[in-house]
Amino acid sequence: MNLLFKALNDQTRREILEYLKEKDLTAGEIADKFNISKPSISHHLDLLRQAGLVVSVKEGQFVYYALNTTVMDEMLKWIMQFKS
Amino acid sequence: MNLLFKALNDQTRREILEYLKEKDLTAGEIADKFNISKPSISHHLDLLRQAGLVVSVKEGQFVYYALNTTVMDEMLKWIMQFKS
C-alpha cells in the first residue's frame, strides 16, 4: 500500500498511467511526452514498477511498458471501507 | 487531486482516517494514539484538512475532527477509469 500511494503521489507518474491506459509504450515514447529527461522518466517508471502499477518487457533494444491495474484493487478496497 | 494523493501518501495520516471512521475525535485523542508529538499530529491533521478529508469543529477548548469522505469520490473515479 505504501509503494502504491507513493507511486500515485506524483502528477507525472499519474499521467504516465493515463498514457498507458491507451496503449503500451516504450520508455522512449513515454519520455517524449514530457519535458523531463529520459533518466528521470526512467526513475518514475521504476517507481511505478515497484508499486506493481506497470510491467515492462524488453523487445530488442526497446523496453515496453504496460499498465497493470490489478494492484489498484487493494487501493479501491481501502478507499471503499470509508464509503460504507 | 494533488493534495488528496499527497495527504494519503503517509501511513500516519491513513491511520488517522481509519480512527475517524469509527468516531469523531479531538486532536488530543488522535495524538494519544500515536508515538508522535502533538505538533506533528497537528500538522498531519492540517494536511488532511487541506485535502478535504477531514473537517474540524472547535468545541470549547477542544477541536473535534471528523471524516469527510466526499472528496474520495474524485479519487475513486480517477482509479476506476483504469478498471474499465
Next chain:
DNA sequence: TATATATTTAGACAAATATCTAAATATTAT
C-alpha cells in the same frame, strides 16, 4: 567490428517532508 540507438545506473543537488522542541494562543477552572 565499429557506430548508432535505447535505456538504465550513478552521483549530485535543490526542494519538499516528517519530525522535534519551544513558544504562542485560546479556553476553562480555581
Next chain:
DNA sequence: ATAATATTTAGATATTTGTCTAAATATATA
C-alpha cells in the same frame, strides 16, 4: 486574575524525493 489544559504556530533539522548530467549497458545496423 491566575493557573491549568488543549491546540496550533514557529523555527530547526534530518530524510526523502524529483530532477539533472555523465557514464554504463544492451541491442541493432552498416
